[in-house]
Amino acid sequence: MRLPGPEKDPAGLENLARLSYKHGFLGSGCIHPTTVEILNKAFSPAPEAVARARELMAALDAAFAEGKAAITLGNEMVDIANHKKAQALVARADLIEAHEMRKRKAREAMAYKINFRAYNTQGREDAPGLGLHGQRDRIFR
Numbered sequence: 001m002r003l004p005g006p007e008k009d010p011a012g013l014e015n016l017a018r019l020s021y022k023h024g025f026l027g028s029g030c031i032h033p034t035t036v037e038i039l040n041k042a043f044s045p046a047p048e049a050v051a052r053a054r055e056l057m058a059a060l061d062a063a064f065a066e067g068k069a070a071i072t073l074g075n076e077m078v079d080i081a082n083h084k085k086a087q088a089l090v091a092r093a094d095l096i097e098a099h100e101m102r103k104r105k106a107r108e109a110m111a112y113k114i115n116f117r118a119y120n121t122q123g124r125e126d127a128p129g130l131g132l133h134g135q136r137d138r139i140f141r
Contacts, residue, residue, distance in 0.1 A: 010038055017042030026092075050093040053086035060086075 013035065017028060021043050028039050045053075056073060060083045063071040070079035 014038050014042055044096055045089050045093050050090060053089045056082060056086045057090065
């Protein structure tokens with residue numbers, strides 16, 4: 001069976017990834033750069049699910065402090081098993097958020113580095129120390 005490629009069927013790839021996530025898979029391999037965003041979106045927990053998990057954890061923590069083993073939240077019974085699943089979901093969401101923050105900072109640093117080089121070499125063809133392979137570039141490596 002040939003899996004749908006992003007250039008031919010991005011919606012099909014997203015549906016396949018969402019179905020895989022529902023069946024317990026936590027990720028997929030990427031062989032094309034256009035699949036990264038699609039797969040990240042599909043395998044990341046939904047913000048609503050994370051909010052619900054945080055709410056469940058807070059309610060159960062309060063119940064555990066009172067000595068209760070289970071409570072009714074909304075119209076369902078929740079207990080330690082639900083708490084552990086919620087903890088795993090929140091931990092995964094926190095890891096994803098931390099990774100996204102590192103990526104954002106790295107992109108900002110690269111943008112600054114590129115802008116710094118462009119500013120220092122603008123109109124200065126005779127400035128070999130300020131070029132891409134010049135002496136001052138060692139600061140950024």
